[in-house]
Amino acid sequence: MTLQEQIRANRLRSLVLIGGFAVIILILAALLGAAFNLWVGAFALAGALIYAVFGIISSRGMVAAMTGAQELPPEQLRPIQQLVDTVAIAAGLSVTPQVRIIDDPAPNAFATGLTPGKSFIGITTGLLQTMPKRELEAVIAHEMSHVRNRDTRLMTLAVVFAGVIALIANIAFRTMAFGGGGGRGRNRGGPIVIVLAVVGFLLAPIAAGLLKMALSRRREYLADATAAEILNDPEAVAMALRRLEMDPTTVRHADVSVAHMWIESPTSRVQDAPPGGSALAGLFDTHPPLASRIEALEQAGGFKLPDRLPDEQPFLGVRSTT
Amino acid sequence: MIAVWIVLAVGAVLVVSFVFGFNHLVRLRNEANTGWSNIDVQLKRRADLIPNLVEAVKGYAAHERGVFDSITEARSSLLRADTPGAAAQANDVLTTALGRLFAVAEAYPDLKASQNFLRLQDELTDTEDKIAAARRYYNATVMRYNTRIQSFPGVLYAGALGFTAREFFEAEEGDHAVPQVDLTPPTSK
Numbered sequence: 263m264t265l266q267e268q269i270r271a272n273r274l275r276s277l278v279l280i281g282g283f284a285v286i287i288l289i290l291a292a293l294l295g296a297a298f299n300l301w302v303g304a305f306a307l308a309g310a311l312i313y314a315v316f317g318i319i320s321s322r323g324m325v326a327a328m329t330g331a332q333e334l335p336p337e338q339l340r341p342i343q344q345l346v347d348t349v350a351i352a353a354g355l356s357v358t359p360q361v362r363i364i365d366d367p368a369p370n371a372f373a374t375g376l377t378p379g380k381s382f383i384g385i386t387t388g389l390l391q392t393m394p395k396r397e398l399e400a401v402i403a404h405e406m407s408h409v410r411n412r413d414t415r416l417m418t419l420a421v422v423f424a425g426v427i428a429l430i431a432n433i434a435f436r437t438m439a440f441g442g443g444g445g446r447g448r449n450r451g452g453p454i455v456i457v458l459a460v461v462g463f464l465l466a467p468i469a470a471g472l473l474k475m476a477l478s479r480r481r482e483y484l485a486d487a488t489a490a491e492i493l494n495d496p497e498a499v500a501m502a503l504r505r506l507e508m509d510p511t512t513v514r515h516a517d518v519s520v521a522h523m524w525i526e527s528p529t530s531r532v533q534d535a536p537p538g539g540s541a542l543a544g545l546f547d548t549h550p551p552l553a554s555r556i557e558a559l560e561q562a563g564g565f566k567l568p569d570r571l572p573d574e575q576p577f578l579g580v581r582s583t584t
Numbered sequence: 585m586i587a588v589w590i591v592l593a594v595g596a597v598l599v600v601s602f603v604f605g606f607n608h609l610v611r612l613r614n615e616a617n618t619g620w621s622n623i624d625v626q627l628k629r630r631a632d633l634i635p636n637l638v639e640a641v642k643g644y645a646a647h648e649r650g651v652f653d654s655i656t657e658a659r660s661s662l663l664r665a666d667t668p669g670a671a672a673q674a675n676d677v678l679t680t681a682l683g684r685l686f687a688v689a690e691a692y693p694d695l696k697a698s699q700n701f702l703r704l705q706d707e708l709t710d711t712e713d714k715i716a717a718a719r720r721y722y723n724a725t726v727m728r729y730n731t732r733i734q735s736f737p738g739v740l741y742a743g744a745l746g747f748t749a750r751e752f753f754e755a756e757e758g759d760h761a762v763p764q765v766d767l768t769p770p771t772s773k
Contacts, residue, residue: 344713348710349717351717352721354615355618356622
């Protein structure tokens with residue numbers, strides 16, 4: 263597949279996602295309308311649309327806030343931005359994503375944004391303090407692949423839509439509880455609760471399927487492979503993953519709704535969170551284990567990495583001497 | 585009757601495969617164009633850095649005329665180059681000339697410590713990294729594009745529709761003056 267064809271495939275997935283979302287919202291709104299009255303349905307529909315549009319427009323800022331990614335003055339960022347620019351050129355992009363820094367000792371990185379020009383790549387200070395230049399470049403190339411293939415847009419849409427559906431479902435259940443409580447003396451709760459529950463059971467797998475399609479594990483393997491191709495250096499990508507695996511720390515901002523974005527999933531280390539919490543949480547555990555990602559690269563590149571890498575001069579150490 | 589249907593089916597398959605093949609070629613050509621413009625931007629940026637660098641070094645080593653002349657000459661032939669091959673060759677010549685300039689700079693500690701010089705050196709290294717990155721992307725894309733138009737079935741229609749093979753960004757072997765390799769061990773550094 264050429265780059266353009268990958269982009270088109272993802273564009274198609276985005277459209278399917280938007281279509282599926284529209285259908286689910288319409289069904290939910292129609293149900294609410296039937297269960298209570300037309301106004302409740304119309305209100306839910308309008309609310310969902312406004313929420314979705316607002317969510318998509320402000321996703322960049324929201325992600326920045328949820329991860330703690332900060333903009334720094336260009337002069338301070340210069341060495342890192344130079345590296346990101348170089349990788350963007352190697353990836354065949356005509357614009358360069360911005361760089362934002364997350365003040366966190368755990369090495370990790372992510373990318374977000376609807377188009378390459380409006381994307382940013384978030385990098386933790388821990389990554390800069392752990393990785394030598396060659397491996398840092400590999401991590402950036404992995405993130406650049408997500409930007410280039412428009413994975414970032416697909417993921418943004420998926421997360422916003424999942425949020426909207428969860429919100430509407432939540433409101434519906436609350437409204438039902440209110441109606442069912444008989445506060446106003448109108449008790450229509452009984453049969454409708456059952457109908458809604460049945461429909462909910464039917465809709466949930468569809469919504470989950472859409473999300474899975476967007477957050478597929480294949481995407482991580484693909485981004486690793488693309489990064490190896492961009493740099494012409496599969497070993498560097500595998501070494502970077504190995505170094506992430508060796509590091510025991512995990513980022514502080516490991517919120518479930520942004521977990522899928524990081525190159526190393528923070529959820530793998532917060533598995534022992536209460537299991538009843540959310541059925542969606544399992545879906546967001548989208549990253550294959552680092553070991554199998556490294557193995558895939560080893561097979562493609564025909565090399566074998568040692569279990570532990572020797573310490574090397576980290577990128578930030580290089581920077582402070584200049 | 586069946587024969588008519590077979591002919592129609594074959595015709596339809598041919599038309600569809602032509603449409604897809606044609607669109608694929610257009611995409612590859614556009615990707616190659618992006619790759620080339622990325623190289624071009626960095627070559628220009630490199631050329632723009634040269635006068636400042638020459639001025640900076642002249643301030644300390646004005647008598648090294650030969651080095652400055654060869655750099656200025658390489659720079660103008662880089663700016664004049666109008667094909668990827670010629671640009672790659674001029675760029676290689678410039679790299680050699682710059683290598684000599686930096687070797688000269690080694691002898692002037694004040695120059696090596698000057699902020700201006702260090703910044704220019706950093707910018708040049710960055711430009712060289714970017715040219716290497718852009719070259720990798722461009723050459724890989726051109727390789728796929730050329731393979732496509734030279735192999736079946738692209739070869740049947742590519743030429744007629746104006747898809748011609750692209751030049752790689754690399755200096756042609758043979759065009760090149762044989763590099764002077766000095767194998768005597770360095771006496772002092």
